[in-house]
Amino acid sequence: MNPEAGQIWTAPRWALALLLALLGMLGPFSIDTYIPAFSGIARALEATPVQMQQTLSAYLFGFAFMNLFHGALADSFGRRPVVLWGIAVFTLASMGCALSESIASLVFFRAVQGLCSGAGWVVSRAVIRDMFPPEQAQKVMSQVTIYFGVAPAIAPVIGGWLFVHAGWHSIFWFLTGIGVLLWTANWRLLPETLHATHRQPFNVRNLMRGYWQLGASPRFLLLALASGIPFNGMFLYVLSAPAFLGEHLxxxxxxxxxxxxxxxxxxxxxxxxxxxxxxxxxxxxxxxxGFTVMVLVSLLNVAANFLFTPRAGWALIPIAAFSFGWALMVPVVTLLVLDLHPERRGMASSLQAFIGSAANGFVAGAVAPLVMGSTRELALASLGMMSIGLVAWLVVKKRWPETGRSPTEAATPVVSSRA
Known part of the structure; x- marks a missing residue:
């Protein structure tokens, strides 16, 4: 934590949470606003469905790849420059998308969008831990998740309205405007939260040492799996929404x-x-x-889909309850990840985001197409995603029992093996 945190940010805590949540919204808005215009863009650019899918794949690949580096750069050069440069490049890439007249051009600029849109989300988590002790950091992380949760709900609505009334180009001009507003807000409001004494040298040897330190830590990898993989138990239904909602329900x-x-x-x-x-x-x-809620809901969801014909009146409720359980535990696990190596919180956030986005990409490209044809298979796959995260957490809990203990419990020595 930055020893000067109290002097750096004097406004209410919720205001910083809102600013950081807006940074995290770039990702969902970049994906969800243009999805309703897929068919319109394909007709306008004479693109095939495969080529249109490439506009999404290029974005997701760039997003996952650059997530490896946003945090490392923020550990060396500071949080503020990485955020501002990321938003600036995102804004220019959005403008390029809006001006695209061919599918090749759109794919290229979508890839550039993906490369930089994750900077705010990755760095924002490190900023939270820079500024707040564990208990307050959990509250801020929860507030960020609340604000962040609004984006996937309103982005398709905005995108659909813009497409109908102003054409597909307007969607990317809208993203350009979002980028301008976010850059201005962060240029004026976001402080540099990385203390000068906490900066890491920027050289290949130090970076490789950091990646090895985190990548070779079983506890880090297991906690990253515990936070990132269960999300796909819910995300699987989002990816399969046209089939699940339209065909099955x-x-x-x-x-x-x-x-x-x-x-x-x-x-x-x-x-x-x-x-x-x-x-x-x-x-x-x-x-x-959180895991108890997800386990019970997942088992009930599987049983219900095997025993009853799916109906909208009940089939949507387990997914909402699952989302509740995931959101209950993920802020806590995220903070545990960041606190494993305090001197490399940015890099830890990067690697955690990379693991999560890689899992999302795998589920989107390989799992969802295989199971979206059956509600039973969807329910089983969702249970499987949750189970991977649960097993990861149970291994951490058994091997490192001090993980996640309260300050009072931490005062009692525990003999355990270390990562």
Whole structure:
């Protein structure tokens, strides 16, 4: 934590949480706003479905790849420069998308968008831990998740409205405007939160040492899996929404918003409770609560899909409840990841984001197409995603029992093996 944190930010804590959440919204807005215009863009640019899929794949590949480096750069050059440069390049790339007249040009600028849009999300988590002690950091992380949860709900609505009323180019001009506003806000408001004494030398040897230190740590990797993989138990349904909602549940496109409304409500509710429990319940206990909710809901979801014909009246509720459980535990696990190596919080955030985005990409490209044809297979796959995260956490809990203990518990020595 920055020893001068109290002097760097004197405004209310929620204001910083809102600023950081807006940074994290770049990713969801970059994906979800243009999805409703897929068919329109394909017709305008004479693109095939495969080429249109490349506009998404190029973005996701760039996003995952550069996530490896945003945090490392922030550990060496500071949080503020990485955020400002990331937003600036994103804004220029969005302008390039808006001006594209061929599918090749659009794919290129989408890749550039992906390379820089993750900077805010990765660095923002390091900023939180720079500025706040563990208990307050959990509250801020929960607030960020609440604000962040709004983006996937409103982005498709905005994108669809812009496409219908102003054409597909307007979607990327909208993203350009978002970039300008975010750059201005962060240039004026975001302080440099990395203390001068905490900066890491920027050279290949030091970077490789840091990546090896984190990548060779079983506890770090297991915690990253525990936070990132269960998300796909919910994300799988988002990726399969057209088949799940339209074909299996018989909902019209105008009724899809109920799915997103319930899911986002679950995320926001879990995040709110996570913040309320900070300092009152030991972190490992809160993680147990989150996984307990996800386990019970996943098992009930599988049983219900095998016993009953899926109906919208009940089939959406387990997904919302699952989202609640995930949001309840993920702020806590994220902070545990960042605190394993305090001197490399930016790099830790980068690697955690990379693991999560790589898992998302695998689920999007390989898992979802295989299981979206059956609600039973979707439910089983969702249970499987959650189980990977659960097993990872149980291994951490057994091998390093001091992980996630409250300050009172931490006063009692525990003999354990170390990463």
């Amino acid at each position: 018989g909902l019209a496109p105008t009724q899809f918003f109920w799915f997103f409304l319930l899911t986002i409500s679950g995320i926001m509710g879990g995040s709110y409770l996570s913040g309320r429990l900070a300092g009152r319940v030991a972190p490992k206990q809160q993680i147990r609560y």
